Amino acid sequence: MAATQLHIALAGNPNCGKTTLFNLITGQNGYVGNWPGVTVEKKEAKLSSDKNVTITDLPGIYSLSPYSPEERVSRDYLMSGEPDAVIQLLDATNLERNLYLALQVIETGLPVVVALNMADLVERSGDKIDTAALSRSLGCPVVMISALKNTGIDELFSQVRSVVSAQAKKPAHHFDSAIEDVLDQLEALLPSSVPVEKRRYYAVKLFERDEQAQRLLQLDSKTIENIEEIVAACERDCEDDAESIITGERYAVIAHIIDECLRRAPSQMSTSEKIDRVVTNRILGLPIFAAIMFAVYFLAISTFGTSATDFTNDQIFDAGWFVLGQGREAYDEAAENYGEAQAQIDAFIEAADERGVDTAAFTEAKDAEDADAAAAAVKTIAADPQAASINTTTEYQPEDEDAEPVELAVSAKAAVGAAAVEEPDPSDFGPFVPGIPSIVEGWLKSAGASDLVIGLVNDGAVAGVGAVLGFIPQMFVLFVLLTFLEDCGYMARVAFVMDRVFRRFGLSGKSFIPMLVSTGCGVPGVLSTKTIENERDRRMTVMTTTFIPCGAKLPIIALLMGALVGDNKANWIAPLFYFLGVIAVIGSGIMLKKTKIFAGRPTPFVMELPSYHMPSPRSWVLHVWERVSAYIKKAFTIIFASTIVVWFLSNFGVYEGAFGFLPDLAEGVDEFTDFSILAMLSGALGWIFAPLGFESWQATAMSITGLVAKENVIATAASILHISGATEHDASLWTAFGQMFPSVGAVAAFGAFNLLCAPCFAAMGTIRAQMNSAKWTAIALGYECAFAWVIGLMINQFYLAANGVFSFWTVVAVIFAALILFQLFRPMPKGAWGEDEEEHSHLSVGKSAA
Numbered sequence: 001m002a003a004t005q006l007h008i009a010l011a012g013n014p015n016c017g018k019t020t021l022f023n024l025i026t027g028q029n030g031y032v033g034n035w036p037g038v039t040v041e042k043k044e045a046k047l048s049s050d051k052n053v054t055i056t057d058l059p060g061i062y063s064l065s066p067y068s069p070e071e072r073v074s075r076d077y078l079m080s081g082e083p084d085a086v087i088q089l090l091d092a093t094n095l096e097r098n099l100y101l102a103l104q105v106i107e108t109g110l111p112v113v114v115a116l117n118m119a120d121l122v123e124r125s126g127d128k129i130d131t132a133a134l135s136r137s138l139g140c141p142v143v144m145i146s147a148l149k150n151t152g153i154d155e156l157f158s159q160v161r162s163v164v165s166a167q168a169k170k171p172a173h174h175f176d177s178a179i180e181d182v183l184d185q186l187e188a189l190l191p192s193s194v195p196v197e198k199r200r201y202y203a204v205k206l207f208e209r210d211e212q213a214q215r216l217l218q219l220d221s222k223t224i225e226n227i228e229e230i231v232a233a234c235e236r237d238c239e240d241d242a243e244s245i246i247t248g249e250r251y252a253v254i255a256h257i258i259d260e261c262l263r264r265a266p267s268q269m270s271t272s273e274k275i276d277r278v279v280t281n282r283i284l285g286l287p288i289f290a291a292i293m294f295a296v297y298f299l300a301i302s303t304f305g306t307s308a309t310d311f312t313n314d315q316i317f318d319a320g321w322f323v324l325g326q327g328r329e330a331y332d333e334a335a336e337n338y339g340e341a342q343a344q345i346d347a348f349i350e351a352a353d354e355r356g357v358d359t360a361a362f363t364e365a366k367d368a369e370d371a372d373a374a375a376a377a378v379k380t381i382a383a384d385p386q387a388a389s390i391n392t393t394t395e396y397q398p399e400d401e402d403a404e405p406v407e408l409a410v411s412a413k414a415a416v417g418a419a420a421v422e423e424p425d426p427s428d429f430g431p432f433v434p435g436i437p438s439i440v441e442g443w444l445k446s447a448g449a450s451d452l453v454i455g456l457v458n459d460g461a462v463a464g465v466g467a468v469l470g471f472i473p474q475m476f477v478l479f480v481l482l483t484f485l486e487d488c489g490y491m492a493r494v495a496f497v498m499d500r501v502f503r504r505f506g507l508s509g510k511s512f513i514p515m516l517v518s519t520g521c522g523v524p525g526v527l528s529t530k531t532i533e534n535e536r537d538r539r540m541t542v543m544t545t546t547f548i549p550c551g552a553k554l555p556i557i558a559l560l561m562g563a564l565v566g567d568n569k570a571n572w573i574a575p576l577f578y579f580l581g582v583i584a585v586i587g588s589g590i591m592l593k594k595t596k597i598f599a600g601r602p603t604p605f606v607m608e609l610p611s612y613h614m615p616s617p618r619s620w621v622l623h624v625w626e627r628v629s630a631y632i633k634k635a636f637t638i639i640f641a642s643t644i645v646v647w648f649l650s651n652f653g654v655y656e657g658a659f660g661f662l663p664d665l666a667e668g669v670d671e672f673t674d675f676s677i678l679a680m681l682s683g684a685l686g687w688i689f690a691p692l693g694f695e696s697w698q699a700t701a702m703s704i705t706g707l708v709a710k711e712n713v714i715a716t717a718a719s720i721l722h723i724s725g726a727t728e729h730d731a732s733l734w735t736a737f738g739q740m741f742p743s744v745g746a747v748a749a750f751g752a753f754n755l756l757c758a759p760c761f762a763a764m765g766t767i768r769a770q771m772n773s774a775k776w777t778a779i780a781l782g783y784e785c786a787f788a789w790v791i792g793l794m795i796n797q798f799y800l801a802a803n804g805v806f807s808f809w810t811v812v813a814v815i816f817a818a819l820i821l822f823q824l825f826r827p828m829p830k831g832a833w834g835e836d837e838e839e840h841s842h843l844s845v846g847k848s849a850a
């Protein structure tokens with residue numbers, strides 16, 4: 001190929017594999033999902049094998065007469081004059097439907113190569129396609145390919161190159177001769193500036209009364225009148241409207257082509273159809289979906305994922321760990337002995353102090369962490385006659401909270417013995433890997449860093465970012481499972497099943513696709529609402545779709561579960577938070593649809609169900625990696641920056657009239673963070689959350705930083721807990737987190753609020769762009785926050801009421817509950833659905849292979 005720049009467009013029906021092909025030939029990583037409407041914006045990239053060729057992946061469309069925004073994107077690009085050639089991709093397992101668009105694209109007069117994708121599936125089904133005959137009928141090259149299995153791609157590009165350099169041609173297919181005559185008349189009326197190969201396209205468009213084409217051609221009023229007369233005459237003859245006439249003609253051409261080029265294998269019920277019988281079953285469909293999502297969240301959060309996350313949080317990002325199990329046991333025993341010894345000494349010193357013995361030397365040595373000096377001081381104190389007569393006992397609670405407390409002797413003799421017990425060093429007990437904080441602290445100390453810097457790095461950055469990274473294993477499991485469900489084709493069925501539910505309250509299954517995407521991330525979720533033509537439905541979907549827990553909310557769920565149920569008990573709670581999101585969407589849908597602003601019939605929902613297939617390992621891995629890496633990137637950028645800010649805000653503050661670094665300023669005060677700027681700022685907002693049971697400044701701070709990015713909820717928790725030293729006494733982040741709240745009800749309310757309130761900055765920006773109106777953005781975010789607050793209020797107040805605590809807020813909660821129930825169950829207001837007949841959704845199953 002010469003060094004000229006070539007632009008090639010990838011056009012085709014939704015879900016025919018355009019993005020898969022695009023990724024294959026450009027090395028990009030665009031979003032592939034096994035349901036229609038994945039790509040909603042065009043995307044460009046250079047061909048890997050030839051940088052002079054630019055490929056444009058277009059949103060899938062059914063026709064060139066645009067109805068929805070993404071159909072417009074595709075048509076405008078095709079007609080912009082930019083593409084030098086079009087690869088018209090067809091799902092070869094579903095030729096009829098796909099040929100409809102192909103004919104229109106061929107009519108545009110652009111150089112077209114038809115690529116029949118999914119060759120592998122066709123072969124498996126036993127169907128035979130005569131590509132030579134098809135090429136003759138369509139008047140352009142036809143190539144069998146498989147984007148997934150990478151076959152036929154070289155042949156495809158050699159054909160593309162030859163059509164680009166060949167003479168432009170008029171389309172080869174013809175309509176009924178009466179219609180062709182009319183089209184000829186219209187062609188004759190076109191300005192001479194329209195090139196010969198585009199004349200038929202514009203003739204057809206004028207026949208269809210396409211406004212855009214009329215405007216583009218800048219016809220004078222005389223010609224327009226003329227055209228109208230010709231079209232109207234034809235309509236009278238055919239007793240049909242112009243658009244339907246053309247549609248009918250195209251289908252007649254298609255029927256003829258299919259007859260000639262396709263030999264079907266004897267039909268039998270395919271495996272796909274058998275599976276669909278069960279999973280889209282009227283009664284079983286929903287319970288199956290619920291069970292599957294339950295399993296997904298259970299597996300991700302409660303099983304493998306949890307132990308891995310515990311490990312990262314409590315070992316890697318905390319104390320460190322033993323490579324061998326025996327080391328751990330021996331170390332634990334030694335640590336227990338040491339703990340007992342310390343308890344004996346402390347009790348002894350306290351008793352001695354009470355008897356007036358001077359214990360200052362010991363306190364000093366202990367503060368200086370000088371073990372030898374402390375031991376020596378104990379000996380000196382034990383020698384004092386006042387102390388020598390001490391003889392009592394003390395109780396010691398081992399680390400393991402379930403273990404019985406131990407009774408220990410407290411006497412001079414015991415203390416001297418205890419002073420000889422050395423603090424165990426993990427490295428003496430076999431291979432030990434220190435945790436990141438202690439490694440970092442070592443480095444910083446040796447570099448002469450101050451306490452402030454060590455605190456900033458360890459309690460701020462390492463604790464915060466580490467806590468977020470700690471959830472990667474869970475995130476990984478979640479995305480592996482979700483990607484599988486999306487790619488194998490199951491999720492497309494769920495959209496169909498949900499359509500039946502949504503339709504009841506006037507939304508269509510189309511609104512479910514954005515929810516599906518939002519399970520990964522709300523940003524593409526909100527973007528994918530573009531496929532919803534009805535503006536009211538689109539706005540409502542934008543408003544509610546981020547209720548679905550995205551990947552970044554998963555750590556919140558995991559943390560909540562830990563705090564709510566502790567270790568391994570009732571760990572089936574986690575999946576419920578996913579359903580909280582689903583219920584919030586459905587409930588909001590029902591309530592909003594009964595308001596004037598959103599009333600209206602659901603848009604008809606037509607969706608092709610793709611055949612089931614095993615996802616290709618490459619796209620599976622890529623997809624999971626894409627999502628996990630975005631999460632990691634966020635941890636090191638926005639979360640990192642946020643934790644630094646949180647650290648400063650929680651370490652600096654005013655204590656006894658002076659402003660400064662609190663650990664120095666308020667030395668010896670345990671809860672010094674209470675005097676921090678963060679505590680002041682968040683405390684001022686605490687009243688908002690008081691009725692929800694979490695007015696503490698810590699919980700408020702977490703909720704607010706969560707608005708920047710949801711990961712911040714845990715990053716901030718980890719940071720605050722490390723600064724205040726809470727996790728040092730307590731092995732796990734979970735328990736320490738739970739202790740920040742007055743009750744289980746408050747923890748649940750906190751979770752509900754943070755999962756349902758306005759999403760992160762990125763998603764809010766997307767909502768703004770999608771709504772394209774400041775007013776609607778405010779309505780959307782306001783609704784989300786208010787809804788979240790009300791749900792949180794009800795959870796906390798009803799929990800309190802169940803425990804016999806009533807207040808003014810109990811009444812408010814009851815009123816809200818009554819209002820919600822009223823709005824949910826009152827009948828649809830009269831006239832809200834308009835006059836027209838009820839429309840039904842259609843299910844059409846693509847011809848499928850096993």
Ligand SMILES: Nc1nc2c(ncn2[C@@H]2O[C@H](COP(=O)(O)OP(=O)(O)OP(=O)(O)O)[C@@H](O)[C@H]2O)c(=O)[nH]1
Pocket residue numbers: 012013014015016017018019020021031032033034035036037038039040058059060061117118119120121145146147148149487488613615616619
């Ligand atoms: N068996 C098989 N599956 C394929 C092939 N090409 C694509 N697929 C699958 O078809 C599904 C849809 O692929 P996409 O590339 O997302 O389709 P698209 O045309 O970009 O869809 P939209 O963006 O919705 O218009 C995915 O599950 C792919 O893995 C193929 O050659 N063989």
Ligand SMILES: [Mg+2]
Pocket residue numbers: 018019020031032038039058059060
């Ligand atoms: Mg796509």
